[in-house]
Amino acid sequence: MSIIEGYRERRRRSCLVTGILACLALGLAAVMMIYGNTIYSPGEILAVLTGRETGGAVFTIKTLRLPRMLAAILCGFAFGAAGNTFQKLLRNPLASPDIIGVTSGASAAAVFGILVLHLPGNLVSMLAVVSGLAVSLLIYFLSQGEGFSNGRLILTGIGMQAFLRAMISWILLKASEYDVSSALRWLSGSLNNVSIDQIPRLAVVVLLSMAAIAALNRSLETMQLGDDYASVLGVKLNLVRLALILFALLLIAFATSVSGPIASVAFLAGPISSRLSGNGNSNVLASGFTGCVLVLASDLIGQYALPVRYPVGVITGILGAPYLIWLLIRLNRES
Numbered sequence: 001m002s003i004i005e006g007y008r009e010r011r012r013r014s015c016l017v018t019g020i021l022a023c024l025a026l027g028l029a030a031v032m033m034i035y036g037n038t039i040y041s042p043g044e045i046l047a048v049l050t051g052r053e054t055g056g057a058v059f060t061i062k063t064l065r066l067p068r069m070l071a072a073i074l075c076g077f078a079f080g081a082a083g084n085t086f087q088k089l090l091r092n093p094l095a096s097p098d099i100i101g102v103t104s105g106a107s108a109a110a111v112f113g114i115l116v117l118h119l120p121g122n123l124v125s126m127l128a129v130v131s132g133l134a135v136s137l138l139i140y141f142l143s144q145g146e147g148f149s150n151g152r153l154i155l156t157g158i159g160m161q162a163f164l165r166a167m168i169s170w171i172l173l174k175a176s177e178y179d180v181s182s183a184l185r186w187l188s189g190s191l192n193n194v195s196i197d198q199i200p201r202l203a204v205v206v207l208l209s210m211a212a213i214a215a216l217n218r219s220l221e222t223m224q225l226g227d228d229y230a231s232v233l234g235v236k237l238n239l240v241r242l243a244l245i246l247f248a249l250l251l252i253a254f255a256t257s258v259s260g261p262i263a264s265v266a267f268l269a270g271p272i273s274s275r276l277s278g279n280g281n282s283n284v285l286a287s288g289f290t291g292c293v294l295v296l297a298s299d300l301i302g303q304y305a306l307p308v309r310y311p312v313g314v315i316t317g318i319l320g321a322p323y324l325i326w327l328l329i330r331l332n333r334e335s
Contacts, residue, residue, distance in 0.1 A: 010278050014286060017277040021289035025073065028296035032069045033061065035304065063196070071194040071258055072295045072312070074202050076265060077210075078255035080291020081284050082248040083266025084273065085213060088220055088283075089244050093327055095154055096267035097252045102157070103261040104164035105135025106253055107187055110260070111168050114183045115175040124186075125198065125257035132253035135160065140245060189262035189313020191299055198258050205254040209247040213284055216244055220284075262313045264320020265291050271323070294319070 033045050040057055048061045079097075086095045086102075097103050109131030113119040119127065139160050143153040168187070172180055185192065213220075219240045223230045227237055252266070272294075273286035298315035 014277040014283065017273070018286045018289060021273070021276075021286060021293060025076075025289050025292035025296060028293060028300065029069050029073060032072065032296060032300060033065050035300075036060070036065065067194045067196045067199060068191045068299070069296075070196075070199045071191050071202070072299055073292050074199070074206050075191075075255040075259045075262060076292035076295030077288040078202075078206050078251040078291070079262060079265040080269030080273075080294070081210060081213065081288035082251040082255075083268075083291070084270035084284055084287030085220070085244055085248040086266070087270045088224065089241060089248075090153065091224065092151075092154060093271060096270075097248075102132065102136050102139070102249065102252050103256050103266075104161045104168075106132030106256040107261050108135075108164045108168050108171075110186055110257075111171050111183045114186065115171055115180070121193065121195075122197075128257040129253045132256060133249055135164070136245075136249045136253070140242075185311065186260045188311040189260040189316070190311035191259055192311065194258060202254050202258050205250055209250045210284075210288070212247045213244065216240055217284060220244060260313060262295060263317035264323075265294050265316050267320050268294060268316075268323060271327075 030042070034040055034042065038057075038060060040061065044057055045061055048058050049066070083096045086097060087093055089095075106128040110124050110128040113124040113127045139157050140153065142160075143156040172183065175183070219230070219235045222233055222235050223237070223240070225233075231237055255262075269287045269290040270283070273283045273290045276290075277283055277286050294316060295312060298319070299312040302310040302312050302315045
């Protein structure tokens, strides 16, 4: 098989896997709309969404299930695509927003806003977005030495994450016990309190950020060869790297402001999509749809498959822990 034939074969496989993951995400989204304490038929759901139904199903479908389903899709896609972008950009499977402290900035600000400032939900979301971006940029600039270093960025992020988690624990200890439960629900990563008003803003950010990342996709694939090769091939390394980090941060910050830090989705989506569609390309779309599938499936499991209902972040965290342990053992053996 020639190089061109191999490239085309990888492209076909990647497109096929992406299509299958997209169909699976749509199927799980349909199940989320249909199934619950009351099961509605697709005809009833369509009648409600088109305004032809005004009965008791309207509140359940439009106010509860529709925002939850849309948030699961958008947040899952954002976490998955952003996590894959970080991992491919830094060429390290540990370079996930969960690991390098990106989500911790938004989490610390949200906890401070809930427990100390007693802000309403919309202001908490805005504070989480601003703080998440600010902390992420601080990590980026603190990691600069005599040039950009992947390892320095990851270590700086891990240190920042430890500091912010300690600050979150201190705020929780000092807060009134009656207020802590709301902060813990947010920290666990939950779709329970999502409203339809939050969806348009998140959808716009996801669409615009994904369009920008897709436009930089060829440069990202070239950078997989190494900085020296990419520079020779005409890639403006610093500009492309900063742009990719910025748009990935926007995805993470806005998704976290809606659902809280849903654990392990950004960490798992990239490796799963790469295993399914093969290496050799960035797999950004496949990772996004993998994130959708993980969030939708985990939320259905947490709500209906267990004796007690759990937030989606608890289920995804359970999925991510064994993979992290396995990855650390594998990296240790390779080194």
